[in-house]
Every structure is written in structure tokens, then in C-alpha cells.
Amino acid sequence: MSFNIALSGVAAAQKDLDVTANNIANVNTVGFKESRAEFGDVYAASLLAGSRTKVGDGVLTQEVAQQFSQGSLQFTNSSLDLAITGTGYFALSSDLSSNDFTYTRAGQFKLNDDNFIVNSSGDNLMGFPVNDDGTSSSTALSTTIPTRVPDSSGSPKSTETVDIKMNLPAGGEYKTVANFDPTDQDTYNAATSVTIYDSLGESHVMTYYFVRDDADITNNPNDWRLFTAVDDTLVDITGGGSPAGPATSGGPVSSALLQFDSSGDFINQDPPTITTEQLGVAGANALNNGSDGTQTITIDFNLNPALQTLNEPTQYASGFEVTSLEQDGLAVGRLTGIDIDSDGLIRASFSNGTSEPISRVALVRFANDQGLTQVSNTKWKESIASGEALAGEATTGTYGEINSSALEQANVNLTTELIDMIIAQRNFQANSRALEVNNSLNQTILNIR
Numbered sequence: 320m321s322f323n324i325a326l327s328g329v330a331a332a333q334k335d336l337d338v339t340a341n342n343i344a345n346v347n348t349v350g351f352k353e354s355r356a357e358f359g360d361v362y363a364a365s366l367l368a369g370s371r372t373k374v375g376d377g378v379l380t381q382e383v384a385q386q387f388s389q390g391s392l393q394f395t396n397s398s399l400d401l402a403i404t405g406t407g408y409f410a411l412s413s414d415l416s417s418n419d420f421t422y423t424r425a426g427q428f429k430l431n432d433d434n435f436i437v438n439s440s441g442d443n444l445m446g447f448p449v450n451d452d453g454t455s456s457s458t459a460l461s462t463t464i465p466t467r468v469p470d471s472s473g474s475p476k477s478t479e480t481v482d483i484k485m486n487l488p489a490g491g492e493y494k495t496v497a498n499f500d501p502t503d504q505d506t507y508n509a510a511t512s513v514t515i516y517d518s519l520g521e522s523h524v525m526t527y528y529f530v531r532d533d534a535d536i537t538n539n540p541n542d543w544r545l546f547t548a549v550d551d552t553l554v555d556i557t558g559g560g561s562p563a564g565p566a567t568s569g570g571p572v573s574s575a576l577l578q579f580d581s582s583g584d585f586i587n588q589d590p591p592t593i594t595t596e597q598l599g600v601a602g603a604n605a606l607n608n609g610s611d612g613t614q615t616i617t618i619d620f621n622l623n624p625a626l627q628t629l630n631e632p633t634q635y636a637s638g639f640e641v642t643s644l645e646q647d648g649l650a651v652g653r654l655t656g657i658d659i660d661s662d663g664l665i666r667a668s669f670s671n672g673t674s675e676p677i678s679r680v681a682l683v684r685f686a687n688d689q690g691l692t693q694v695s696n697t698k699w700k701e702s703i704a705s706g707e708a709l710a711g712e713a714t715t716g717t718y719g720e721i722n723s724s725a726l727e728q729a730n731v732n733l734t735t736e737l738i739d740m741i742i743a744q745r746n747f748q749a750n751s752r753a754l755e756v757n758n759s760l761n762q763t764i765l766n767i768r
Contacts, residue, residue, distance in 0.1 A: 321757045327377030328750030331358050334380045336743040342731045343740070349393075350425030350697045351729035352385045353736075387688045390424075390730040392722060398657050399436060401426030402727040405719020407682035410710065411442035411698065415465050420445070420708065421698040422683055422691070424727055436466045436665075440696050446665065446678035447712070453664050453676040460710035466678040470654045472669040475520025477610075478648030480617045481513055483527070484631040485641045487543055489583060493533035496544050496574070501528060501553065507546075509639035515549070516648035517598075517610035523550050525616065529639075530574075541579040541634055546572060547595055547618070549605035554598060557615070558590035575618075579634040585620070593618040649673060659723040663713040682718045683708045 338356040345351040361376040392402050401409070408422035415435075421442065428444055431437045436444040443465035447455040456462075491508040500506045512526040528546040535542070547554050556575045576589040598605040599612020606612055621631045621643075631642070652669025659665050663680035685691060690704025701708050713721045 322754065324375070324377040325750050325753035325757060327361065327379065328753065329747060331356075331378045331380060332743050332747035332750055334383075336740065336747065338383055339736050339740045339743055342736050343733065346729055346731045346733055346736075348425075348697060348729050349427055349726045350390070350423055351731065352387050352390075352424070353729070353731045354383050354385050356380060357382045357384055384689050385691075385693065386730065388730045390727040392725045393728050394725050396724065397429075398659060398723050399428040399430070400724055400726050401428060401659065401680070402722045402725040403682065403713075403719045404722055406684050406717050407711075407713065407719045408684070408699070410445040410460065410463060410681050410683050410708075411438065412445055412465060413440075413442050415443065418461070420460070420683075421694060421700055422708070423696075423698045425697040426726055430468060434468050434470055436468065438696075442698075445681050446663075447681050449664070449676045449679050451676070453666070453679075455679050455712060458681075458711050460681065460683065460708055463681045463710065464678070466665060466680070468654065468657060468665070468667050468677055472649075472652035472667075472671060472673050472675065475516060475518070475651050476647070476649040477518040477614050478515035478525075478616055478646045480619055481515070481525065481646045482619045482621060482643065483511075483641065484621055484643035485511070485633075486637060486639065487529055487531075487577075487579075487632060487634045488639050489541075489634050489636040491531045491639075493536060494530045496530055496532050496534065499528065499530055499544075499546060499574075501526070501546070501548055501551065506530070508543075511641050511644065513644050513646055515616065515646055516650050517606055517608070517614060519608065519610040520650040521608055521610065522650060523605070525549050526551070527618070529577075532576075539578065541581070541583075543577040543579075543634075545575040545577060545593065545618070549595075549598055552605040554605055555596040556590070557594045557596050558592075577620075577632065583634040583636075585632055585634075588620070593620075659721065661714055661720045661722070663721045679712060680721055681710050682713050682721075683710050684718065685709070 335356045338354050342353045358378050359381045361379050363376055403424060408424060409426060411421045411423060428436050428438055445463035446466040447458055447463055449455055487509065494506060494508065498506050507528045507530045509529045510526055512524050514522050515525045516522055526548045530544040532542040532544050547556065553572045555573045575593045578587040580586050594615050594617045597613045597615055606614065650671045652671030652673055654667055655670050656668040657665065658668065665677045665680065666674050667677050668674045685708060686706035687704060690702055690706065691699035692702045693699055711718045713719060
């Protein structure tokens with residue numbers, strides 16, 4: 320019997336040593352959770368046996384239990400490196416259409432050749448679909464989908480409105496409007512330009528020319544004329560004032576009238592809404608690339624009566640100054656960056672200056688973490704002992720927080736493991752010695768004559 324007892328002790332010491340060696344081997348494995356060998360004594364007695372004199376039957380390995388304590392964070396330069404602080408696991412799927420999920424704390428993610436977010440094994444990171452405002456429409460695990468980042472921001476948007484805030488110089492020289500020529504800087508007082516976009520997303524330069532009108536200096540000394548051009552092609556102002564300036568293929572170009580009072584404040588414009596003619600018509604012919612030729616652009620000087628405190632535009636005794644110049648068109652944007660918030664919202668940034676929510680990283684928790692079934696590559700699967708997987712959003716309820724540009728290191732304490740290895744070695748030696756002593760005693764008995 321003592322042979323079996325000592326042998327069980329050797330096996331237990333070996334198991335303890337194996338667990339310790341595995342912990343040490345994975346000290347640099349991201350998301351790894353250390354294990355602990357748990358033992359119990361073996362005791363068996365019949366009803367008629369004397370329990371007070373019964374000796375135990377050795378030791379038995381009850382469980383190799385993983386310890387799910389928080390690992391320390393290692394910060395990186397990749398926004399797709401993710402770490403969870405608190406409760407939760409990332410949900411992974413090996414196939415785009417599979418619902419066979421695995422779970423991990425290792426957040427080393429990257430984009431594959433189809434722009435899906437995957438880990439080093441090619442498993443897809445699962446996320447909740449989101450609305451345009453970034454809110455999740457559902458937080459059920461069954462509704463999660465593989466997270467894909469588009470490399471473009473969709474269809475372009477043609478420019479409809481240009482907003483301008485500016486000051487025209489009160490000391491500007493008077494000019495004869497009929498002499499205006501965009502190629503001659505002496506025929507206008509100031510000019511500025513903005514990039515606009517047609518329906519195909521192609522960019523064009525729209526230029527604004529300001530001429531201080533000398534037509535009626537006595538009665539209207541603060542009248543200005545606005546001319547517009549797209550890619551150096553002059554275009555009419557719809558409903559503008561009397562035709563003036565150089566002739567185009569469709570006739571003289573009309574301009575808009577801007578009027579200021581003696582204090583330099585704006586008082587009137589003609590027409591009330593300054594809009595270019597259709598940019599692709601014969602008179603303008605500014606767009607000839609196959610885009611929407613009926614495109615018009617409204618020039619907004621921020622003249623909403625409810626916002627008169629803005630006092631734009633102005634005509635003060637200072638130089639020509641444009642304080643704001645914005646347009647609402649968009650080119651086709653290319654992916655320039657990915658940001659992931661602490662609540663798991665993935666937002667993509669594009670080269671056209673826009674950003675859009677893509678998905679929200681799904682977190683999963685279990686009633687009993689130690690009941691999870693361990694698989695390779697630092698992943699676990701649901702089991703009966705773990706309980707059902709419960710999905711949710713980061714930072715809500717008991718779910719932890721997601722840290723972008725960070726990785727959770729293994730929770731292995733190397734010093735503790737080295738001490739445990741020494742203890743396991745001593746236990747092994749002691750049980751081996753017990754086997755040796757038992758062998759010597761048996762040999763002595765066999766040698767009795």
C-alpha cells in the first residue's frame with residue numbers, strides 16, 4: 320500500500336511541476352491566465368474497518384483550475400490592440416457565417432485582406448451593429464456580426480452651399496464693374512477661393528471676386544459686386560443684377576450686389592439668395608466631365624436675421640479678411656484611421672474629413688469563468704459548468720472597459736512560479752525517497768532466511 324501512496328505523491332508532484340512549467344512558458348503570452356493544480360487526499364474505508372487506525376490512500380489531482388485575475392496592461396502603438404479592464408471576453412468566430420463562438424482576453428487584432436478585424440489565428444472579432452449615431456440596435460450574442468472596416472466612406476456628395484464670413488476693406492479703390500476681368504488683378508479689389516465637389520466627387524476650385532462699384536459713389540458709396548468662377552470659368556449669379564463684366568459664350572456675366580452702411584455693417588444683398596446658374600449649361604460650361612450639369616451652388620454670407628450679432632459680412636477699415644469659408648460637399652474618402660472608445664465603439668476616419676461608426680465590440684461574460692473549456696491560442700469555449708454566454712456592451716452593468724492601443728499581459732507572477740517549482744521539486748524528491756525506503760524494506764524482507 321505504501322508503494323501506491325508514494326506513487327500517487329510522485330504523480331501529484333509531477334502534475335504540480337507540469338502546471339508550473341506551463342505557467343512559466345506562457346509568461347509572455349498575451350491574455351494568458353495562469354493555472355493552479357488543486358489536490359485532495361484519498362481515503363477509503365469499509366463499514367467494518369476501524370476508522371481510527373485507517374491510513375489514507377495517497378493524493379489525487381482534483382482539478383487544474385485557471386485563475387482569471389486581471390493581468391497588467393502593456394501599451395502599444397496600434398489602435399487595434401485591445402485590452403479589457405474588468406469582466407468580459409472578446410467573442411470570436413472562425414467563419415463569417417458561423418455561430419460557433421470562442422472567447423478570449425487576447426486582443427492582438429489586425430485587418431485582413433478583406434478589411435475584417437481578425438486575430439493572429441484569423442478568427443473574426445464579433446461586434447454589435449450600430450446606427451448612424453453610434454447606438455447599438457441589439458446586444459444579443461446571436462445578432463453579432465464580424466467587424467469589417469470599409470476602406471471608403473461611400474458615395475460622394477456634390478456641393479450645395481458655401482458659407483463665407485469675411486470683411487471687405489473700407490478703403491478699397493473704386494472700380495468700374497464693366498471692366499472686370501478675372502485675369503487682371505487691377506479690375507477687382509479682392510478674391511478668395513474654395514474647393515467644391517461635383518456629383519462624381521471630383522474637386523473644382525470656385526473663386527469669388529469682389530469689386531467696389533463706382534456706378535453711384537454719391538448715393539451708394541458702399542456697394543460691392545460679387546462675381547464667381549469655377550475652374551477659371553465665369554458663371555452667372557441666378558437673378559443677379561444687371562449684366563456686367565466680360566462676355567462668356569452665353570453673354571455677359573451677371574453679378575450679385577452687396578450693400579453696407581456707413582458703419583460698415585451689411586444692410587442688403589441682391590438677389591436675396593445668391594446662387595450660381597447651373598454649372599453645366601452652355602452659358603457656364605464649367606462642368607464637362609459627365610457629372611450632374613444641373614448643379615447649382617448657393618453662397619451663404621450667414622445673413623440669418625436671427626443671428627445678426629454675427630455681423631457678417633462687414634466693411635471695416637481693415638484689410639480683406641476671410642474668417643470662415645466652408646462647403647458641404649464630399650469627395651470619396653479613403654480610410655485614414657480607426658478609433659475605438661472605452662465602450663467599444665469602433666469609428667473609422669476617412670481622408671475627406673468624415674468619420675462614421677462601424678460597429679461596437681461585443682463583450683461576453685459567464686457565471687463561472689473556471690468552468691470554461693480551454694482550447695488552444697488563448698481561447699475558451701462555453702461549457703455546462705461555465706453557464707450560458709451573456710453578451711453586452713463595455714462599461715455597462717458588470718462589463719469591463721475596453722482599452723485601445725493596449726494589451727493584457729499574462730497574469731503569471733514569475734517569482735511565485737519559481738518558488739512553486741522548488742516546492743514541487745522537493746515534494747517529488749520526498750515521495751521518490753519514500754518509494755526507495757519501501758523498496759529497501761521489501762528487499763530486506765525478501766532476504767530473510
